[in-house]
Amino acid sequence: MKCSALSIIVFLSLSLIILTTSCSSKWHLQKAIQKDPTMLVQDTIVVKDTVVTKPTAVLDTVIISKIDTIEIVKNNFRVKIMRSFDTLIIDGGCESDTVFRNIEVPYTKIEYKAATKYQKFSGYIVGVSFVLVILAIALSYIRKRLL
Secondary structure (H helix, E strand, C coil), X not given: CCCCHHHHHHXXXXXXXXXXXXXXXXXXXXXXXXXXXXXXXXXXXXXXXXXXXXXXXXXXXXXXCCCEEEEEEECCEEEEEEEECXXXXXXXXXXXXXXXXXXXXXXXXXXXXXXXXXXXXXHHHHHHHHHHHHHHHHXXXXXXXXX
């Protein structure tokens, strides 16, 4: 089977066109925006964070006379003062606590980037390949008519 230079050029040109052509990302983005225009709106992610504190306790003793007990609770801090004749027992501490925070983090859903050098170069390759294919077809037609 003979392969002429013209058929090789046509084959290579078609191969280049098939390998380098596709819809640009800009075209796909425009189609996606047409279907859902809300995708360009800035959105916010809410991150829920939980902090659990460990309980702490303090125990101290002071010596005083008389018998009495006082207990004070304020903002999860507990103090109990027990007086027994000449001994003062102080028991205090914080109960474990859970702190909930909601953190809002704004982000953009889509970021548009310009075409890369490869994308621009592939456009030129497609154009040149298309011209070569048309030229090869024209030369083939002329060759058949003249010979």
